[in-house]
Amino acid sequence: MKTTGIFTDKADIYAKYRPSYPNEYIDYLFSASQLNHERIVADIGSGTGIFSRQLLERGLNVIGVEPNDEMRKxxxxxxxxxxxxRSIKATAEHTTVKGRSVDLVTVAQAFHWFDKKAFKIECQRILKQKAKVALVWxxxxxxxxxxxxxxxxxxxxCSNFKGFSGGIEETPEVFNRFFKDxxxxxxxxxxxxxFxxxxxxxxxxxxxxxxxxxxxxxxxxxFLLSELFEKYSKNGKIVLQNITQSYLGGV
Incomplete structure (x- = not known):
């Protein structure tokens, strides 16, 4: 499946309106993955850099891997x-990152686009021994x-709509296959x-x-979104109940 161009012409609005991730979650990643300022994180499918920025703000070394030219630029x-x-033009399945060089692989809002089997093999290649992969939405x-x-x-x-995040929330067996054992x-x-x-x-x-x-x-x-906003907004604002979900493990 060719997905590289899916977000072409959407980089501006993606960067402007997509939410970031809770600080509590970043704290958890640091603790669970034993991160410090010397560590290297490969943020795969890094898009416009929303998650990469949060990692950089904590002092980590971040390699952003993104195939879409508009989003990467x-x-x-x-x-x-x-x-x-450091920014790299490459895919999740062929990152070009040096083997055994990465302390953590992160994937924010992108795993559902990947060839899961090929990506798993690539993670095994670039991760240091016992290092983990964090998938987050x-x-x-x-x-x-x-x-x-x-x-x-x-x-x-929307003719291509298959559920939010590609319906990934409804397919837990994907994670069972991806993570080791x-x-x-x-x-x-x-x-x-x-909003x-x-x-x-x-x-x-x-x-x-x-x-x-x-x-x-x-x-x-x-138009239909306007009607929905009118129905539920209060004082010009609407609240979208959002849940950050993370899967962390070895591959």
């Missing part, structure tokens, strides 16, 4: 003041009525996001499956 521009950041709380109605809008207007540590954090109207629409338009401006369903998509 935006990360390079916004993270250029960090001397510990900011996932919508599917029990929330706003999120349910948001999903219904996507089903009506099916063993991993699962962590969950509440990470609600507050004004522009932010709410922008967050939806940043999705891979969302129509672009020239697409037939674009106006209908935005």
């Amino acid at each position: 935006m990360a390079e521009q916004s993270l250029k003041r960090y001397s510990r950041f 900011n996932s919508r709380d599917l029990t929330n009525p706003i999120i349910k109605e948001n999903a219904e809008i996507c089903q009506k207007t 099916g063993k991993y540590e699962f962590k969950k954090y509440q990470n609600d996001v507050f 004004d109207y522009e932010g709410f629409v922008g967050r939806n338009l940043s999705a891979s499956y969302a129509p672009k401006k020239n697409d037939e369903e674009y106006k209908r998509f935005v």
Whole structure:
């Protein structure tokens, strides 16, 4: 499956409206992976650098691996003041990172796009002995009525919609196959996001499956989102119940 170009023309809105990850989660990663300022993290599918930035702010050395030119260049521009950041144009399955050189592999909001088997082999190649892989998503709380109605809008207007984050939350067997002996540590954090109207629409338009401006369903998509915002917003704001979910283990 060729996924490199999925986010082309979406780098700006992706960088602007996608949420970051809880500080509590970064603390956990440091503790569970025994990280310090000497450690090297490979952030695979690093996109516009949202997660890479949070790692860099904690003083880690970060290699951002991203195949999409627009997303990668935006990360390079916004993270250029960090001397510990290195950007590579490569895929998750062929990172070109030196073998046995990495203390932790992170994948934020991207694992569902990868060839899982090939990526696992690549992680085994680049990780130091006993080092781990952290897979993390900011996932919508599917029990929330706003999120349910948001999903219904996507089903009506987005032909490529297969569920948020590619429906990965509903397929736990993927993680059992990916991690060594099916063993991993699962962590969950509440990470609600507050949006004004522009932010709410922008967050939806940043999705891979969302129509672009020239697409037939674009106006209908935005109109239905406007109605949803009007229905649930208070004082010009809407709350999207968001859960950060992490899977950490050896491969």
